[in-house]
Structures are given as structure tokens and as C-alpha cells.
Amino acid sequence: MTEKMHVYQAIARAVSDHGVDTMFGLMGDANLFMVDSFVRDCGGRFVPAAHEGSSVLMALAYAHVAGKVGVASVTHGPALTNCMTALTEGARGHIPMVLLAGDTPVENPRHLQGIDQREVVKATGAGFKQLRTPATVAMDVARAFYRAQVERRPIVLNMPADFMWQDTSHSKHVLDVFTAPGGVAQGDILDEAIGMIASARRPMILAGGGAVAARAQLIKLADRLEAPLATTLKAKGLFNDHPYNIDIFGTLSTPAAYDLIAQSDCIVCFGTGLHDFTTDRGKLMKDKRIIQVDIEPTAIGGGLHPDAALVADSGLTAETIVYWLDEAEIPPSGFTRELDIEVLTAHPTGSAKTAEGCVNYVHTLERFEQALPENRVLITDGGRFMTEVWCRISVQDPQSFVVTANFGSIGLGLQEAIGAGLAAPDRPVVVFSGDGGFMMGGINEFNTAVRLGLDLIVIVANDSAYGAEHIQFIDRQMDPSLTEFHWPSFAAIATALGGQGIEVNSNDSLEAALDALKTRNGPMLIELRLDPHDVPRMRI
Template identity: 60%
Template sequence: MSDRKQYMHQSVAQAVRDHGIDTMFGLVGDANLFMANHFVSGCGGTMVPAAHEGGTVLMAQAYTQVTGKVGVATVTQGPGLTNCFTALREGVVARRAMILLCGDTPVTAPFHPQNIDQREVVKATGAGFEQVKSPETAARDVATAFYRARKERRPIVVNIPSDFMWAEVEHQTVVFAYPEATAVITEGPVHEEAIGMIASAKRPLILAGAGAVSAKDKLIALAERMEAPLATTLKGTGLFKGHPNNIGYFGTLSTAEAYDVIGAADCVIVFGAWLHFLTTDRGALLKGKRVIQVNNSPSDIGAFFQPDAVLIADAGQTADNILYWLDEAEIAPSGFARQLPSHDISVHPKGDPEKSIDGCINLEYALDRLNEALPENRIMLTDGGRYITEVWCRVSVPDPGSFHMTDNFAAIGQGMQQAIGAAHGDPTRPVVLFMGDGGFMMGGANEFNTAVRTNRDLIVIICNDSAYGAEHIQMLDRQMDPSLTEFKWPSFAEVARSLGGQGVEVTSPEGLEAAIEAINARKGPIIVDMKLDPNSVPRMRM
């Protein structure tokens, strides 16, 4: 091979590196082994070796969210891809920009035992598909996948036939510039109508979602000018923490007092949120109110609720513009925020340690105590399960960018993988993962060792009710035998130690204090196995 040429698998690895990516998550097989090897040995990249193919995709998704880069994963052909099905769907629903470099069986071997129509598999998940058309186009095809991932905000699978891998090509650097959307404000009748609704409101309230995080200061300025309460969606959690106008969550996660404030509002100005049905409590919280929705993504409008006015515009600039017109028209402040109680109504009532029964700990108390004791600069992730809404209500984060939910597809068992990806995305901060016992056994146990092998600062809190809790309560509600939902698991603390990490079991308030001491003294990944009574875990706030 001449000095100017390289093999195609080397060109693919270099194409990834050309995009500024230095970390790849993967599990190697026949069809991606040499590409992954060259990424490390020839390109100076880091390969994080997962225990399961689906874990690679989930790790890359969390890496995307923490770093803002396009996460990259790689798996082999056939079963390597089919094992990623649920993870790819999670990325589609969560709108994560990542790419999966997937080997494929040789085009000349249709009877290969791992042959499957990989395009159709990917298509069913909703992810994008980018075929490497020839060895000569491979670098450009990878660049197209990176561009599409950012533009389409979903995983893109790059399909690479394995019989191309050793073809000689001349690598050319191809990186497509991605134009950032121009920040705009609206004009015309709809804009004027929206301003009129806001100006005439007696009890206005500002609601912010993930799309308005960068506009925090401008939203606060508008709220102070209007004397309006501030609330957030789940994905905007913590945005207004500490501000006197903050009432916390808007929706089914609200405290009772915050819910009453929302109910009393006559106008809701929504920035960067798509008004999910749980945010609106299935429309109940917006009934009888004027709703103005500000969002720079037209596809987010009307998915769950039709507002009275829609402004396809930048959140920060629109907040500035509203404030300007309120001043120009000399509109008096509403005084609504001055009616808020003097105490913080975003905080749920404290849990009672006396409600802990023998051999178990009360979940509300345990979460309140952990909220106080866990590292303040934490990144927090939650898996799925009955316990999850109680975690969201009681365990805070420094800012919205420090919170990640891993069950956008409502699938449990994906938290450990994403926690590892987050820990690689920002190794300077501790990552705290809350997950259930079922989720740990389904997808957490196998990847906990990955956290150990890669030496991540990971704190795993298992809310262990020895059951599939949501199903357990449904059986009880119908006065049916819940035994099919109950499990006698091994000691997760012992499992953690056998996998090379640390483990501690909590069965009482005193045991929780010992666990907190172990967390503070940790030297690597640690699992805290909190035993819960399956009959007293709070119902989901849905």
C-alpha cells in the first residue's frame, strides 16, 4: 500500500477523528474490529468497551447530552445491530444526535449466518440510515451521518459492508459545516395578539422548558418586571432554583401549593417547551387560560396542546421584546408573584424516618436525606420505575444540564449505560444514578463492571422493592395475587463487590447514614442497595 493510501477501515476511523471525536463506545466483532482498533492505535482515540451492544448506543447518547458533541458508538453486524434496537429507539424519542458505526455482512455473502436486512431493522426504530456506498465514499458518508445527526436530532446508523474494510482508498478529510439557526423574534398580527394577551393578564405565569435554558436571565428579568411566578417542565428542572418567584415544577410533579398557584393563573407564557400531557396534567392546568407558546422548533407546536398564540422565535430575544413593549405601553406589574407564600413552595413535604418498617427504609425520607448528602456538583440520571417521580421531586440538581432521564421510550434498564456515558463525557464530576431493582437486573448489572473497568466516579442508588413496582400496585388495586411481580434478588451490594466495585445495603435510617459515609469515602463505583417495602412505595405522580 502506498504512503498516500490507507485501508477503508482506517479511513472510517480517521473520518470520526476528523470531527473532533476522541471517545468512542463500542463492542467489537468481525465486522468492526479493525476500524475500532485503528481509532485507538492509529488515531489516538479512546475506546470504551461495553458489555452489551445496546449499552454502546446508550453511552453515546448520554455523552452527546453532557458534551454537546455527536456521540459515536460501534457494533458488529447482525445480532450486534439487533441488540441495539431498544437503545436506538430511546435515542429517537429523546432526540439525541449520535451515530452508530455498524458493520454489515459482505454483499457477496447473502447466506452469511448473521445476514439480516439492516436497513429495515434501523427503519423500524425511527433512526436514520446512511449506507457506505463504496470504499471511496466512506469518509464522505461518515461526514454526512454527522451532519444528519445534528440536523435531524436523532441517531444515524452508518452501515458498512465488511468486505469493504480492506479496500485501499485515499483518505480525504470531509467535515460539513453545520449552520446554527439564526435567533429571531416574530412580527405581525400574531406577535401583536400575543403581546396583547400578556399585557392584559392579571395573573401571568412563565413556564420554561429545556429549549429555554440559555434564556434563563432574560426570563427572570421578564418575570420580575411582570411580577409573575416562574415554573419549569421536568427537563428544565432547577433552572430557577433559589429565585423568590420560583414555584418549581409545572404539572403532575408540582407541590400542592404550586398546583394551586398554577390553577389561579389566567395566562401562561411558555418558552422552549412542547406542553407534554403530564406537564399540563392532561390539559387541566391550562383550562380557561390564555396560552402563548414561544419555541424555535415548529415541530414542537401542537403535539399535545394547541395554544392561543404561537411565536416561532428565540426564547431570550422574545422575552426581551415582551419586556420592551410592556415598558413602552407602561403596563403595570401584575402583583401575582407577591401573592406567593413566604416559604419555598417548590419543595415537597419532608419524608418521615419513623415510617420505615423493619428491614426497609421509607423512600421519601431516604431521598430527602440523600439530596442533602450527595455531592452538590453531581450529574444525576434516573432509570425508569415506580420510584422515579419521587426522585424527581426530592433530589435536586445544580442546573438543567446536570439532569438526564433515561426512559424517554419508557423502557427500564437503560440507566447504568447512560450514566457511564455521562461519566466519560465529564469525568470531573460525580455521576449519581437512581434505578430500580428490575432495571438493575435487566441492564445494570452487566455494565456496572464497565464502570469499574473504566474507573468512573459513579454512585448508584438502587430503589429495591423486590418487585416490578408499577405492575405490583396494579395487581393489588384489582385485588389480585401480585406474586408474579415479586422477585427474590441476590444482594446487590454483594454483586457490586463481586464485579469489582463497592457495595452497601440500607435497611434502616441508621444504615442510610452508614451508606452516606461509604459514599463520601468511595474510591470507585459504588452501589447503595436501599431496601423498600413494595406495599408502601409512593405511587407515580402521573
Template identity: 65%
Template sequence: MSDTTYCHQSIAQAVLDHGIDTIFGLMGDANLFMVNHYVREGGGTFVPVAHEGSAVLMALAYAQVSGKVGLATITHGPALTNCSTALTEGVRGRVPIVLLAGDTAVTTPQNSQNIDQREVVKATGAGFEQMRSAAHAAEDVATAFYRARVERRPIVVNMPSDLMWQEVAHRRTVLPVFDTPAFVPEGDALDEAIGMIASARRPVILAGRGAVGAKDRLIALAERLEAPLATTLKGKGLFAGHPNNIGIFGTLSAPGAYDVIAKADCVIAFGASLHQFTTDKGKLLEGKRVVQVNTDPATFTANYRPDAALIADAGLTAGNILHWLDEAEIAPSGFAGEIDAASVAQHPPGRPEGASPGHVDFAHALDRLDAALPRGRVLATDGGRFMTEVWCRLSAPEPRRFLVSTNFGSIGLGLQQAIGAGLAAPGVPVALFTGDGGFMAGGLTEFNTAVRMGLDLIVIIANDAAYGAEHIQFRDRQMDPALSQFDWPSFADIATALGGAGVTVASADDLDAAAEAIANRDRPLLIELKLDPDDVPRMRM
């Protein structure tokens, strides 16, 4: 940096001080000089997006896949309002990112883009950090990074544009986060939990995303108990390849796995919130003793009231339970030995011969694509009617590489998150499943961004030429669904026009060409599955 340091340079340096090498964003008059310094003097990577909300979504996926705090930047006014949906998605997904948002100069309140940005951010549930002065810029950025990690949500730093060219003395400020696991349960609650587990004859170990770091200890406990292993949707892939793994627990379970869970007499849940889809509105937990382990006590009252609740770290607690089971010489249950986990985790195969002319059977196409897609991939999914079948049938290598962009129930967020994931894991292919409506809502805007960034991205569009969830509601009431139907252009042709490659699948035979295109891809690839809107599997939630 030069002898004279300006506020915008101090902000950029504060970001670099936190080890952040990638910013997603859209430049405007309130942040362009900060971005310029970050790239040209700091050597950082700036990913320019087409829509401000995309920057936040990419940062969310980057944070999940990389394990770092994600970072995005935008200018003021409408740029911030364009981020409302994405910020809410991040809040509900509990993803730590920082959004550096410019603000209208305090001296020009008549600016047409001037709004009360604090109130906009507040409505999303994200945190707000007002930049107090140019001299405090680095400290305020550091506070935002600290809050993002501790509070596990997006934090917006509000940067008045009239501060950017004020001179400052930059001081490196990084606030330590004390996140070493230290919650070890003890006392009556632990004794009750161990008693329930020790007396169980058919226990099941359930892990949510909050237990991802405890994988090895959970497996050790399951093997000691001879118990099946299952995950929530967001924990998908955690136990992939283990012989006791029966897949997703809840409404997305394979039929055989659902039956196994129904027979269980004890569920030991680690890092899971036990919401209505995991418990099938409580039906899967009826008649069972439920032990719930979570660091967030709010989960014990938000959804399901467990028989034993331990506010504790998942890994330390699993190890503690294992120790006392050994001390008491508790015999294993043998429950896992009564089932063929690999078999019960399988969903019924699709029907390639059952599709109407000009369409492909969705379940069959997913089974074929799961085999054709690269094994070490990131799996990203958008919202929409198609999503539950994708979640059930497509394999994910581990939870950090499985993106579910439905925390706010929106469509059109998936492709942006797929791009963020691709940049967080260089060299790792990303497969995104989205619907036709979702692609038009958000994917079309950013597909060329993936081309510009040279990402290894495979986009599969479930194109039923309709808003499927609304279409099926019209059909269920014997009403004309025409208002839910759309005559879209060819998505495969659009992908080619935007610099990628496109393949259309309108029959089972076309899946061979899709598999070949996946194997030989050299640019972002889009595969358009032509689906009959009256023959798409129903949502399982």
C-alpha cells in the same frame, strides 16, 4: 497515517476530523480494524461495553452532557438488533448521535448474521446512511454527523465489512451546520401574544429543555413581569436558586406549586411541548391564556392547542417581548411577590418512623440522600415505579446534567446513561437512581464497566423486590401479587464482587452509614434501599 490508506482508517480519521475523542462500542468483525486505528493511531478513547445497546445509551448521555454529537460503534446483524430499544430512546429524546454499524459483506449474503439493516433502523425512527463505497467513506460519515445535528436524532452509518481493506485517498470532510438562532417573531401573532402577556395579572413563565440556552433572558422577562418561574421535567434545574423558582410544572409539582399554577391566568411556555404530564391532561391550563414559543411547529398540534403560537427562538423572543413591554410601559404583575416560591416548591417530608421492619421509608431516604450526595453532580434516573418521587425530591444542577431515560417507557437504561455522562464530564460525580428490576435488566451488565473506567459513580437502587408497577396493579384489584415479586440476591454484595463497594439500607439508621460511604467513596458505590413493595409512593404521572 501510512502512504497506503484503507477504508477503515479513513472512517476512523473522519471521526477524528469531527473532534470526537470518545467512542462507545463493542467490536466485531465489521468494525474492529476501524476501532483499532482510532485508538492506536488517532489517540482516541474507546469504551468497551458488555452489550451493544449500552454503547448507544452511553453515547446518548455523552451527547446530552457534553453538547457534542455522541458516537457509538457495533458490528452487524444481532449487534444492531440489540440496539433497537436504545435507538428508539434516542429518537424520542431527540438526541444527536452517530452509530457506526458494520454490515455483512455484500459478497456473503448467506452469512448467518445477515439481515436487512435498513429495515431494522427504520423501525426505530433513526436515520439511515448507507456507506456508498470505500472512496465515499469520509463523506458519508460527515453526512451522518451533519444529519444528526440538524435532524436531532440518531443516524446509523451502514458499513459493509468488505469495504474495510479497500485502498482510498482520505479527504477531510466536515459539513457546517447553520444553527445560529434567527427566528424572531413579528406580525399579528406576536401582537396577540404580547397583548395576552401585558393584560395578565398572574402570569407564569414555563421553560422546557428547548429553552435551556435562553435562561438569562427568561429570568429577565420573569423579573420584569414579576412572574413565577417553572420548568418541565426535562428542564429541571434551569432556574435553581432563583427566588421566583417554583420547580416542576405539572403532575410532578409540589402541592403548593400546583396551587400557584392553578391560580395563574397566563402561561408563557418556551421550548416546551405541553404534553399531558406537564398540563395534567389539560387541567392546569383551563381558564388561562397560553402563549407557546417553539422552533418546532409540530409541538403546537401534538399535545395542546395554545392561544398564541410563535415559531421562534426562545431567547430572542423573550428579549423581544421584554422590549415591547418596556416600550408600552406595562406595569409588572406582582404575582411572584404574592407567594413564597421556596416554600411552595417543597414536597412534604418523608416519614422515617412509618416504615415496616427491615425497610426504609422511600421519601425520607431520598431527602437524606439529596443532602448527602455531592452538590455538583450529574443526576441520572432509570425507568420504573420509583422514578417520579426521585424526580420530585432530588435536585439537579441544570438540565444538561439531568438524565431521564424514559422516552420509550423502558426500564434498565439508566446505568448505561450514567456511565456515558461520567465520561462526558470528567471529575464530576454521577448519581444514578434505579430500581431492582431495572438494575437486573441493564445495570448488572455494565456496573463493571464503570469500575473498569474508574468512574465516580453512585448507584442507588430502590429495591422493593418486585416489579412495582405491576405489583400495585395486582394489589389494587385485591389479587395475589406473587407473580410480580422476586427474591433477588444482595445488590450490595454484587457491587463488591464486580469491583465496587456496596451498602445496604434497611432502616432509617442505616442512612448514616450510606452518607458516610458517599463521603468516603474511592470506587463506584452502590447503595441498596430495602423498600416495602406495599409502601412505595405511587407514580405521579
């Protein structure tokens, strides 16, 4: 059915037609009426952020945890430039979202906030879609949503402000997205890959974020081969409870698992780009056969070139390999019969001692692993502290884990935690941040979490320094004082912003904070006082 309405109403209706019920953003001249219509005419929920980039980050985490296309909206000019880091994070993380960005009026090329928004977006790696005319609103919105899903990245829909009060006709347009498995491995390269796998004596299965949906098939292949299973960081938790899951592969492995990987003679990789941290800059892949399977051709050969590359669906390929192994009556390798999984998954702990007035970070993480709610969603900011969190704090599954390090930035974690909290309203969200990251991007959105009443646990690792830089000065026997900061009390700030703040500077105060978790009501911030000389080095 076709209806007459204004363009701003048609945009809101078209977004709602795609099943969107939550939109993050900030209102300005070019998008305020569209946001109002989305709420009042379409029954949607608008989540206002304190910073435009935050709204994009919230939408990214919402998309990851909810399994939907995330949606955010900002106005033009500086509002869009404020989103550049967040858009780059989404593009590097292959996260489908749509940013409804206003643009200055077409009829006023000298507008104070005018900028070439297409070029801004292109620099981030996100996609750009122009709202062409008032008559094409529904199709342009549909195309933006289609591209976000197919291209697996943010798409910015550019909306000129002078279109908004023009009249148009609206009818529903939703473009079908091809979601069937994308390809079956076949041909000579498949035969070569199966030959390599069949002849391996110490094979291993590695799954990345692109193979999460193939969990059952990959386990079946691993069991058939008697091969251990491992994941990249993005797929952390995928093989929980499997008896031969060695957890994260690469620089984040335990020492025993790292040695095991080095001993392997064949790695069958599904849905992973084999980045430097996964392969330890290629060291872990030497003297072994590498088979790489990915539906995205551009994901293959980026870090190193495999011995066999299959552009195919991970699940179907695993099933195909099992079929031909059975047909040829290839015996299992027996590799897993030698393994002691408890030794392979145990990270070293060391001493619990540290400086006076501080807590030992590794010991504290071990206590958090025991005390945090088991059904948590885990978010990590960037920084020196993060690798130990990745290794020591478990997650239920990859969808319950958001890594905000796709662009190597700090200061993104708390914003994404808010999006995750709205995507999983019945689950607590735990976010680990450093002191620098919290000051950069967390402090301005903590009150947003308070206003929303989220069940959010923020753990700030405060070593009063930019730790990654601090340790570089120490290593070169230079004065690290330029990296050190006398921050205000984060616990006091959290309380002032309407949440609950607790400072931890001893083992006794740590235990008191863990007890307080049981009676929390709304956002809670736990500030860990750390010695900058005693925080473990990054494992990447």
C-alpha cells in the same frame, strides 16, 4: 491533503476529523479494524461495553452532559437489533449521536447475520445513512455528523464489511452546521401573543428542554412581568436560585405549586411540547391563555393547541416581548408579590416509619439530598421509584440531569451513567435505579464502571417487586405475588464485581452508608431495602 489508506482507516480518520476523542461500542467482524485504527492511528479512546445497546446509551448520556455529538460503534445483524431500544430512547430524547454500524458483505446476501438494517433503524425513529462507496467515506461520515446535529437524533452510518480492506483516498470533510438563532417572532400572531401577555394578571413562564440556552432572556421576561418561573422535567434546575422559581410544572409539582398553576390566567411556554405529564392531561391548561414558542414546528400543538403559536427562537422571542412591553409601558402584573416560595416548593414528607427490615423511601431521599456531593451529575432509570427522585433530588443545571424515560423503558440508567461519567470526569455521577431495572440492564455494566474506575454512586431502590405492576394488583384487590421477586443481594454482587456494596435496611445502616460516601473509592452501590406496599405512587 489527500492520503491513500484502507476504508477502515478512512472511517476512523473521518470520525477523528470531527473532534471525536471517545467512542463507545462492541467490536465484531465489521467494525473491529475501524475501532483499532481509531485508537492506534488517531489517538482516540474506545470504551468497550458488555452489551451493544449499552454502548448507544453511554454515547447518548455523553452527548447530553458533554454537549457534543456522541459516537458508538457495533457490528452487524444482532448487534444492531440489540440497539433498538437505545436508539428509540435517543430519537425520542432528540439527542445527537452517530452509531457506526457494520453491515454484512454486499456480495453475500445470504449471510447468517444479514437483515434489512435500514428498516430496523427506521422503526426506532433514528436516521439512516448508507456508506455509499469506498470513495465517498469522508463525505458520508461528515453527512452523518451533520444530520445528527441538525435533526437532533441518532444517525446510523451503515458500513458494509466488505468495504473495510478496500483502498481509498482520504481528505478532511467537515460540514458546517447552522448554529445561529433560528428565527425572530413577528407578525400578527406575535401582536396577539403580546396582547394576551399584557392583559394577564397572573402570568407564568414555563421553560422546557428546548429553551435551556435562553435562561437569561426568560428570567428577564419573568422579572419584567413579575411572573413566576417553572420548568418541565427536562429543564429541571434551569432557574435554580431565582427567587420565584417554583421548580417542575405539572404532575411533579408540589401541591401548592399545582394550585398556583391552576390559578394562573396565562402560560407563556418556551421550548416544550406540552406533553400530558406537563399539563396533567390538559387539566392545568383549562381557562387560561396558552402561548407556545418553539423553533421546531412539530413541537407545537402536539399535546394541545395553543392560543398563539410562534415558530421562533426562545431567547429572541423573549427579548422581543420585553421590548414591546416596555414600548407600550405595560405595568408588571404583580403576581409574584403574593407568593411564598418556600411553601410553593415544599414537597410533603409524611411519616418516616415503614416495615421492619426496610427504610422509608421518602425519608431516605431527603437524607440523600443532604448528603450526596453537591456537584453531582444525576441519572435516573425508569420505574415506580423515579418520580420521587425527580422531585426531591436537586441538580445544578439541566445538563447535569439525564432522564432515561424518553421511551418509558427501565434498565437504561446505569449505562447512561457510565457515559455521563466519562463526559464529566471530575464530577461524581449518581444513578438511581429500581431492582428490576438494575437486573435488566445495570448488572451487566457495573463491572464496566469498575474497569473504568468511575466515581459512580449507584442507589438501587429494591422493593423485591416490579412495583408499578405490584400496586395495580393491590388496587384491584388481587394477589400481587406474580410481581414479586427474591433477588440476590445487589450489595454483594457489586462487591463481587469489584466495587463497594452496602445494604441499607434501617435508619442506622442508612447513616452508615452516607458516612461511607465520604471515603468511597470507585463505584459504590447502595441497596435500599423497601417495602413494596410503602413506596409512594408514581406522580405521572
